[in-house]
Amino acid sequence: MKMKNRGNVLDDLDLRILQVLQENAKQTYIETGRHLQVAHSTVHDRIKKMEEQGIIEKYAAIVNLEKAGAKYITAIMTVFTDPKESESVAERLSKFEEIIEVFTSLSEELLIIAKVVAEDQERLHSFIAHSVAPLPGVLRIRTSIITKKYKDEMFIFKRKSSPNESL
Amino acid sequence: MKSFSSSSRILRKLPRKNAFYFFTSIGNYTGINSASLEEFIEKIKEVNIKSLEFHLYRGDFEEWADKTLEDKGLAEKIRSLRTLKPVGNALRDQLYFIVSKRFEEVERQTL
Numbered sequence: 001m002k003m004k005n006r007g008n009v010l011d012d013l014d015l016r017i018l019q020v021l022q023e024n025a026k027q028t029y030i031e032t033g034r035h036l037q038v039a040h041s042t043v044h045d046r047i048k049k050m051e052e053q054g055i056i057e058k059y060a061a062i063v064n065l066e067k068a069g070a071k072y073i074t075a076i077m078t079v080f081t082d083p084k085e086s087e088s089v090a091e092r093l094s095k096f097e098e099i100i101e102v103f104t105s106l107s108e109e110l111l112i113i114a115k116v117v118a119e120d121q122e123r124l125h126s127f128i129a130h131s132v133a134p135l136p137g138v139l140r141i142r143t144s145i146i147t148k149k150y151k152d153e154m155f156i157f158k159r160k161s162s163p164n165e166s167l
Numbered sequence: 168m169k170s171f172s173s174s175s176r177i178l179r180k181l182p183r184k185n186a187f188y189f190f191t192s193i194g195n196y197t198g199i200n201s202a203s204l205e206e207f208i209e210k211i212k213e214v215n216i217k218s219l220e221f222h223l224y225r226g227d228f229e230e231w232a233d234k235t236l237e238d239k240g241l242a243e244k245i246r247s248l249r250t251l252k253p254v255g256n257a258l259r260d261q262l263y264f265i266v267s268k269r270f271e272e273v274e275r276q277t278l
Contacts, residue, residue, distance in 0.1 A: 075194060077194060080198075121193050124193060124194060125190070125193045125194055128190075128194045128196065129188050129190065129196070130184070132196075133188040133190075133196045133200070134183050134184045134186065134188070136183070138196070139198050140196050140197060140198035141194065141195060141196035142194075142195055143193065143194025143195055145193070145194070
């Protein structure tokens with residue numbers, strides 16, 4: 001299996017390395033090599049190459065904020081925009097530290113979907129009322145506060161096995 | 168009695184960031200806003216009643232009147248209205264009456 005990504009061709013081993021790293025980035029080259037049955041130097045070279053190409057952007061700890069004692073609420077904000085201003089609104093939203101994810105979506109209307117984090121409902125409302133609603137191009141906003149999280153995972157590269165492997 | 172300059176100040180057009188933005192609940196913006204006392208009167212007539220109830224009972228109207236428009240008199244009148252706990256169209260009618268009367272009063276002082 002080969003995947004092409006803006007000129008960077010990932011082969012089967014690259015994908016397997018990515019899968020291992022996404023599941024546990026703290027594994028050493030030796031452990032990864034042992035797991036994939038390849039030399040650790042090969043793992044090292046492949047990882048360095050993928051870092052240089054920006055395929056691996058960074059290594060970060062996934063912190064469980066609740067267990068860390070942080071008091072906060074998360075909300076999904078849907079911003080309906082004037083199509084001419086949509087890109088500028090999305091860029092401005094991306095600059096706020098209260099907003100942790102920003103997407104655009106084309107359904108019946110042009111929307112921006114953003115994930116917002118605040119200490120409590122009052123601060124969430126204040127942020128939206130004073131910082132988001134006044135942005136030029138914002139037509140209206142719908143916000144849903146998340147009450148319970150059932151799953152929160154990153155997309156993990158799955159290596160597809162070839163038909164011969166299952167024999 | 169207010170001076171000419173403070174009356175003009177109350178009636179001024181505000182910058183976009185200082186406008187009043189009407190929400191119906193936490194984070195749900197209606198798309199309606201008002202950047203002056205005159206616009207505010209118009210928007211009271213058209214905005215969803217849920218929005219008027221949401222802001223009146225949070226004290227948002229009186230805060231905007233006091234801190235942004237700098238009209239303590241209007242803020243006090245809205246505060247008094249809140250204590251009467253009006254809802255629905257009675258709220259809309261009473262708020263409209265209070266704000267439009269205040270607008271006429273301030274406007275007269277600028278003449």
